[in-house]
Amino acid sequence: MVTKNPQQPEVNIGLVGHVDHGKTTLVQALSGSWTDQHSEEMKRGISIRLGYADATFRQIPGVDAPECYTVEEETEDGTETDVLRTVSFVDAPGHETLMATMLSGAAIMDGAVLLVSATEEVPQAQTAEHLMALDIIGIENIVIAQNKVDLVDRERAIENYEQIQEFVKGTVAEDAPIVPISAQQEVNLDVLIEAIENEIPTPERDESEDSRMFVARSFDINRPGTTWDGLMGGVIGGSVVAGKLEDGEELELRPGREVEEEGQTEWRSITTEIRSLQAGGNMVDEVRPGGLCGVGTGLDPSVTKGDALAGQVAGKPGTLPPTREQFTMDVELLDRVVGSEDDSVDEISTGEPLMLTVGTATTVGAVTSARSGEAEVKLKRPVCAAEGAKIAINRRVGARWRLIGIGTLK
């Protein structure tokens, strides 16, 4: 088993699917390194926040596919293995009330593994909802893992396999390979890795692009379990999605924070410097897209405490998209509310509250004007987003927020 990964991952692969279908078990089987945060969550049974784990896929010389793919560490006698690549798994919660967390995870996924349990009818509610989310956010490189095949007989496994084929017809996952596995018994994981290698390539990255980091977490340096040699400031965690961050550089965060002056409140971006960088479990000089990174800043820890900066965007000062307290978006509604049989989606109406996910930010907005195919919203908390950004639109249906469509920022 891979325990500590010395390399920065080059690609983020989302693990999505219905609750209890085995995402956490699979990611554990594929890697050994977990954040402290995650083990806490596992104890509680659900992943409240996104979990990350890195795995290194190695190729053993002289062995043909699919056996050549393995997540074993080099043997003690030093048998040589070639690293295929290092990937980071983003474990998105399957619990229905945590859809917003799944959606903010989707903002940093380069591809996804959709987990489906062979022991249940297909599709379960979040299987359908997560697949729809991948579709609208534009994640096209997908592998389907048919998990828990150790719990069913051959006949049931085939029947379930056919249900999956039927379910993905006409969706973004129509041509995705379906790999039967047992995450718990570690059966067929080599074939799954091979499918991931074939279907989810590392996207081309342009290092000269303006740097962008989506902030998913922020904390104070005194958080137990974090070791930041000599660092005094607050820490932000998340993913670089474009360009690269370098130690010592200046960094701007938007929307920043709300300041009050003479009775008026206003959002002002925050500027700081990068004092240390962590990726793949190591201190590094620079971070490129792929995996989760931690950035030690010069900020007062009270500013970063308790995920206060989660959902913000960081980059070189002066290059970030604008902060928006309101915006107009083109709206494309789904035909029906995902996961329910008969709820058709009504047009968006003026005055109604919507929950919007833009990048890793989730905010509630009130619709100030709605026309067919377009809506104008005023946000409770502003977001930093560029024109053309994709927005996941959720409406309150009964007791929870349901995904009803996709917006494009105008």
Ligand SMILES: Nc1nc2c(ncn2[C@@H]2O[C@H](COP(=O)(O)OP(=O)(O)OP(=O)(O)O)[C@@H](O)[C@H]2O)c(=O)[nH]1
């Ligand atoms: N028999 C068997 N059990 C499995 C397999 N994969 C997962 N399980 C079990 O299924 C249960 C749920 O697995 P998890 O990995 O926690 O599911 P999850 O998808 O991560 O759930 P959330 O993170 O809460 O969305 C656990 O009890 C696992 O031990 C498998 O391949 N075979």
